[in-house]
Amino acid sequence: MIDSVRDSEQPLLDQLTEAFRCLPGVGPKGAQRMSLHLLERDRSGGKRLATLLNEAMERIGNCQSCRNLCEEDLCNICRNTGRETTTLCIVESPADLIAIEQSACYRGKYFVLMGTLSPIEGIGPEEIGIDQLLSRCKAGVEELILAVSSTVEGEATAHYIAESVRPLGISITRIAQGIPLGGELEFIDGNTLAHAIEGRKGI
């Protein structure tokens, strides 16, 4: 009995499986499958993952200008001299920045909040880098575009930033909220419709 328990004990394998569970959506079974897959079938892939993970965790930090994830002091977008420096687009996360970049509709610079104001989660103005944003705004920004989510937290974040930046006298806009392209009115929920009607514009 005692022997069989000892036989199944493999501290390194257990630790590896446990470590995979830090990934979102990975439970005990999934974590076990990942570690067994790497050990049984893809040792070279596992080694590559290990070195890259190590290197990425060491070397990827935040851009000193826009807070986006990057390896250098400044990210590519902030270093790019071809982009307009007078507009600043505020996004919640690097994923949002990538989404806007892929739409290829924006040629200005960004500021990444790395979250939204959420008091219950302990995320306040400091955590979203408000001081850094303000000093950035003082350096020749003419328009601030708030590209935050259409959620209660996004709304609160937009309001807070707008109020903080207002004394600087720069133009502040928020991206439109309402009917998606190809959306049929009949199937749109009441709250979205109310927003859309309130935010209607002349044509």
Add this chain to the structure above:
Amino acid sequence: MTKSRAAIFEKAYILHARKYLNTSLILNLLTREQGRYSVVVKGARGAGSKLRGRLQPFTPLLIASFGRGELKTATSIDFPGPAFRLTGEKLLLGLYSNELLYRLLGHFDPAPNIYDEYEILLDALQHASARFAPIRFFELTLLQELGYGINFGREVSTGEPVEADCYYYYVVAEGFHKAPASAKDSIRGADLIGIAAEISANGVLDSYSARTANQFDSRQLRNITRKSLGALLGDKPVKSRSLFRRAGS
């Protein structure tokens, strides 16, 4: 997964929603019948979900759930009415009230009065013009319901009724003491009498009218509720208060 009983819908508001797994949400709810608790809503963030984007704070919900543990699972969610539309500072006050409820209410501790008062608060935040009166009134009711009500009508050491032309100062867990003339942070007896009358009249919505707004809007009353709530909240600061201080100033 026994569903022997028919689904019982319960009135609820979301205090906080957080992402869970790929497409699910965990909602922390304030319900009328069972107080505050959490439910998982499976698939709520999925591409085809009707609930996607709709599970926001300040939205009246009817929710049916099952499960015996701390974390229930939602089986059905309905939207009986439109969401309260809070904007700007009113929205921040709404978040502040959510943080208070999140931190002060225990799990599965039924508090129908607090629920009703919360609904009245949201309505007042959306419609009333008074700036801070609704939230002050809500704080006072919350303290009352939690068993830490403040007696605005009497001087605590003597038990005598408050006199209109005297000044008073407040001590947490005790009450109002007579203040020496022109003491700092003291509050006029007449204001205390006015507040006491409004509270006992229970005319909640009337208290948001312009007539009483000044008494409820005062800095002194803010300090009184802040001290009293602070004693219950402990050392961890109330994060939403930082939203009322403008950055850089």
